[in-house]
Amino acid sequence: MLQIKNLKAKIDNKEILKGLNLEIKPGEVHAIMGPNGSGKSTLSNVLSGKKGYNVSGDVTYLNENLLDLEIEERAHKGIFLAFQYPLEIPGVNTNIFLKTSLNAIKKAKGEKELDAIEFLKLVKQKASELKFDEKILSRQLNVGFSGGEKKKNEILQMSILNPKLSILDETDSGLDIDALKIVSEGVNALRSKESSFLIITHYQRLLEYIKPDFVHVLINGQIVKSGGSELALELESKGYESLS
Amino acid sequence: MEQLKIAFDKVIKDLELSDENINSRKKNFNQFVENGFPNKKVEDWKFSDLNQIISTNIENLRFHSDLELSKVDETIFINKFSHNKIIFLNGAISNIDFTHEDETKLSLTRDLNQNENFKEVNPLVSLNNALIASYIRITVKENYSLNKPLVIYNITTKDLKSTVLNLKTDIILEKNSSLRLINLFDDNSENNFINIVQNFDIAKDAILKNYKIDHKINSNIKYCYNNINLEKNSISENFILSTGSKFIKNEVNCNLNDEYSSAFINGIINLTNSQHHEIKTNINHLAENTKSYQLIKSVLNDNAKGIYQGKIYVDSKAQKTNGYQLSKALLLNENTEFDGKPELEIYADDVKCSHGATSGNLDEDAIFYLMSRGLSHQQSKELLINGFLIDAVEKITDEEIKDLIKNMIGITE
Numbered sequence: 155m156l157q158i159k160n161l162k163a164k165i166d167n168k169e170i171l172k173g174l175n176l177e178i179k180p181g182e183v184h185a186i187m188g189p190n191g192s193g194k195s196t197l198s199n200v201l202s203g204k205k206g207y208n209v210s211g212d213v214t215y216l217n218e219n220l221l222d223l224e225i226e227e228r229a230h231k232g233i234f235l236a237f238q239y240p241l242e243i244p245g246v247n248t249n250i251f252l253k254t255s256l257n258a259i260k261k262a263k264g265e266k267e268l269d270a271i272e273f274l275k276l277v278k279q280k281a282s283e284l285k286f287d288e289k290i291l292s293r294q295l296n297v298g299f300s301g302g303e304k305k306k307n308e309i310l311q312m313s314i315l316n317p318k319l320s321i322l323d324e325t326d327s328g329l330d331i332d333a334l335k336i337v338s339e340g341v342n343a344l345r346s347k348e349s350s351f352l353i354i355t356h357y358q359r360l361l362e363y364i365k366p367d368f369v370h371v372l373i374n375g376q377i378v379k380s381g382g383s384e385l386a387l388e389l390e391s392k393g394y395e396s397l398s
Numbered sequence: 399m400e401q402l403k404i405a406f407d408k409v410i411k412d413l414e415l416s417d418e419n420i421n422s423r424k425k426n427f428n429q430f431v432e433n434g435f436p437n438k439k440v441e442d443w444k445f446s447d448l449n450q451i452i453s454t455n456i457e458n459l460r461f462h463s464d465l466e467l468s469k470v471d472e473t474i475f476i477n478k479f480s481h482n483k484i485i486f487l488n489g490a491i492s493n494i495d496f497t498h499e500d501e502t503k504l505s506l507t508r509d510l511n512q513n514e515n516f517k518e519v520n521p522l523v524s525l526n527n528a529l530i531a532s533y534i535r536i537t538v539k540e541n542y543s544l545n546k547p548l549v550i551y552n553i554t555t556k557d558l559k560s561t562v563l564n565l566k567t568d569i570i571l572e573k574n575s576s577l578r579l580i581n582l583f584d585d586n587s588e589n590n591f592i593n594i595v596q597n598f599d600i601a602k603d604a605i606l607k608n609y610k611i612d613h614k615i616n617s618n619i620k621y622c623y624n625n626i627n628l629e630k631n632s633i634s635e636n637f638i639l640s641t642g643s644k645f646i647k648n649e650v651n652c653n654l655n656d657e658y659s660s661a662f663i664n665g666i667i668n669l670t671n672s673q674h675h676e677i678k679t680n681i682n683h684l685a686e687n688t689k690s691y692q693l694i695k696s697v698l699n700d701n702a703k704g705i706y707q708g709k710i711y712v713d714s715k716a717q718k719t720n721g722y723q724l725s726k727a728l729l730l731n732e733n734t735e736f737d738g739k740p741e742l743e744i745y746a747d748d749v750k751c752s753h754g755a756t757s758g759n760l761d762e763d764a765i766f767y768l769m770s771r772g773l774s775h776q777q778s779k780e781l782l783i784n785g786f787l788i789d790a791v792e793k794i795t796d797e798e799i800k801d802l803i804k805n806m807i808g809i810t811e
Binding site for chain 2 (some may be wrong): 204205224226228230233235240241243245246250251255258259262304311315332
């Protein structure tokens with residue numbers, strides 16, 4: 155599904171990703187762990203197309219050169235980034251935003267767009283699965299949401315848009331244990347043979363709930379070690395120091 | 399100026415005016431002749447040099463129109479709700495329709511000799527006073543609230559060119575009465591100067607809701623002067639939608655004359671190309687426990703220029719005044735300009751007054767967030783702009799009219 159070869163990314167002439175290699179096959183869950191400043195968020199930004207990076211290397215996604223695609227085209231083709239810090243957007247109603255987003259993706263795929271009633275039905279169902287108070291969806295997008303509500307809103311968007319490749323950028327940070335469980339259940343419900351996940355996290359905690367197939371350690375812009383889910387436990391006890 | 403003299407002599411000769419009226423007009427005429435159109439050397443006009451704007455946009459300016467009244471295009475009427483109508487066609491009153499009301503509760507006059515408000519506030523008001531040929535005064539009697547809104551249509555047709563039009567309306571709300579008013583411009587003409595003066599006297603416990611809509615793109619140049627006098631416990635809610643004309647300056651002078659009166663002035667300036675719009679307010683807190691609130695949102699594209707000059711004056715008698723103003727502008731292009739001039743002049747010591755002004759560009763991170771959810775750049779931009787504008791629109795307390803305005807500016811829900 156996704157093949158990354160020798161990916162380098164610079165911002166303001168500072169090299170952050172220094173030749174990263176990674177392959178994700180359909181249905182796999184990969185976790186990337188690493189200390190602060192190792193390039194985790196840069197990786198998720200580059201994969202979702204954020205401007206401002208000087209990028210080189212090869213990234214192939216579903217047999218296309220991902221780096222040639224615009225931000226919204228990547229979304230249309232099934233890439234979803236759950237933000238570490240979801241933006242507060244004053245004046246934009248959450249439901250309207252969700253509907254615009256879903257229909258933009260459906261339109262790009264040549265599918266029939268949902269009308270208001272079909273959309274509300276879908277949102278109701280997904281929100282209740284995530285134990286998300288749907289009243290919050292009539293409020294302005296993320297404005298005044300608690301940290302947990304913002305993260306749940308990201309997972310709600312993910313489950314409505316039903317992406318092929320979901321990138322979760324430190325989705326566990328700022329979540330209490332109950333919210334962490336709900337968010338994990340949301341992610342696990344989306345796991346299938348076709349959909350893949352790239353989970354970026356500092357801590358092993360999230361991986362107790364979402365069991366990864368592979369764990370990679372990102373230090374100083376490169377993957378220095380890869381292994382199975384047991385690698386996360388090893389990191390938890392020994393820290394990153396032992397690997398750098 | 400020769401054209402001006404011809405127009406003035408014609409007004410004096412053709413209209414049956416009392417000596418008193420003629421004398422007032424002469425004084426005002428001389429005041430305009432002395433000063434001419436205001437230029438940027440005049441402090442109030444330093445961001446909008448009207449003299450230059452008129453001379454570069456209008457050739458051979460004439461001060462009166464010979465156009466006969468023609469048939470009004472009824473398709474331009476608001477069809478979302480029924481309403482009363484007054485139609486100004488090329489500056490002349492063509493129709494008055496209060497079918498939804500109990501007409502014994504209203505009094506109307508078009509007699510120019512009963513137009514008594516000839517104050518020489520500034521040269522443009524003086525020009526209006528000197529040349530006004532079509533006038534209406536509406537009085538809403540005590541305890542009467544109109545069933546339906548009143549829409550004043552200001553329509554110009556395409557055969558009107560290079561002409562100065564002067565419009566004048568007086569509205570008097572007696573005790574405990576109320577009126578919902580829309581001033582709607584429908585310009586099909588090019589390169590004219592339209593000079594509008596409206597005076598509002600709002601008695602005790604009365605409520606005026608006044609919505610001004612200049613939304614149809616046109617090349618006319620406009621000045622609107624509103625004077626509002628508020629008595630005890632009365633309310634004036636104003637909303638200005640400023641998006642249509644080449645140039646428009648909306649000036650609102652509001653006198654909070656007695657206790658517990660309040661004034662709200664909210665508005666949207668949304669411009670493209672080389673449009674240039676200004677909102678200028680003077681709020682005069684002249685009694686205790688008076689309140690004013692202003693929120694102006696501006697969005698500027700291309701080479702557009704937007705201006706907000708907001709002044710809050712608090713008299714030494716006006717203790718416990720609550721005055722607030724906020725201006726926010728989005729500049730979408732480096733060739734746009736926004737000028738803000740907030741002013742507080744306070745002579746009382748127990749008051750709560752605040753003002754704020756911000757200007758900036760769209761948040762690139764927000765655009766990235768929206769695009770990462772599949773929205774195009776254009777869709778993301780529109781969603782953010784609507785989100786920026788909506789809180790000013792939400793201040794409109796009349797639901798029907800709020801929906802009408804949301805619809806006009808493309809905010810859907």
